Amino acid sequence: MRLGEDFFHRDCLEVAPDLVGKFIVRRLPDGTVLKEQISETEAYRGTEDLACHASKGRTPRSEMLYRESGTIYVYLCYGIHSLLNVITGEKEQPQGVLLRAGIMHNGPGKITKYLQIDRSFNGRNILTDSDLWIESNGEKYSTHTDVRVGIDYAGEYWKNRPWRWILDN
DNA sequence: TTAGTGATATCC
DNA sequence: GATATCACTAAA
Numbered sequence: 032m033r034l035g036e037d038f039f040h041r042d043c044l045e046v047a048p049d050l051v052g053k054f055i056v057r058r059l060p061d062g063t064v065l066k067e068q069i070s071e072t073e074a075y076r077g078t079e080d081l082a083c084h085a086s087k088g089r090t091p092r093s094e095m096l097y098r099e100s101g102t103i104y105v106y107l108c109y110g111i112h113s114l115l116n117v118i119t120g121e122k123e124q125p126q127g128v129l130l131r132a133g134i135m136h137n138g139p140g141k142i143t144k145y146l147q148i149d150r151s152f153n154g155r156n157i158l159t160d161s162d163l164w165i166e167s168n169g170e171k172y173s174t175h176t177d178v179r180v181g182i183d184y185a186g187e188y189w190k191n192r193p194w195r196w197i198l199d200n
Numbered sequence: 201t202t203a204g205t206g207a208t209a210t211c212c
Numbered sequence: 213g214a215t216a217t218c219a220c221t222a223a224a
Contacts, residue, residue, distance in 0.1 A: 111220070
């Protein structure tokens with residue numbers, strides 16, 4: 032079953048753990064359908080969160096974070112990797128969830144490479160897009176938390192929020 | 201451990 | 213217009 036607005040229109044701290052175990056589905060231009068089970072997510076929440084791109088305020092890049100839930104936010108990291116986020120919560124309240132890994136592809140840059148997602152997806156909507164969506168198989172999966180990765184610059188408090196969720200083995 | 205890579209924010 | 217920085221990865 033494809034996940035809809037009810038799922039994403041919640042706080043990122045609720046959506047991020049719930050996304051673990053769900054399936055991200057990508058339909059390529061040639062019709063091939065790729066499906067990958069999500070195994071790791073991270074939440075980025077609000078302007079106070081120094082790890083969130085919205086902490087620098089509303090800029091051309093962070094604009095997507097302020098959009099309605101379900102908006103797709105893709106940005107280029109280190110000049111090489113496209114990182115995929117889904118916007119959650121209330122419009123105008125910047126927050127989202129980073130898809131960090133799938134069962135078969137472990138790493139935020141690797142999952143987008145496999146799914147052939149680049150910045151052309153930025154601003155599209157995962158609720159309505161015909162080439163990218165998220166499905167549930169109805170099962171619940173247990174997770175454990177850890178701190179977020181690659182945000183040493185965010186200061187002790189934000190660096191230590193347990194806002195990464197990982198699928199239990 | 202380090203190079204590779206280019207968009208972005210922030211400073212002239 | 214210049215520059216420092218970065219939610220990463222693969223190779224060594």
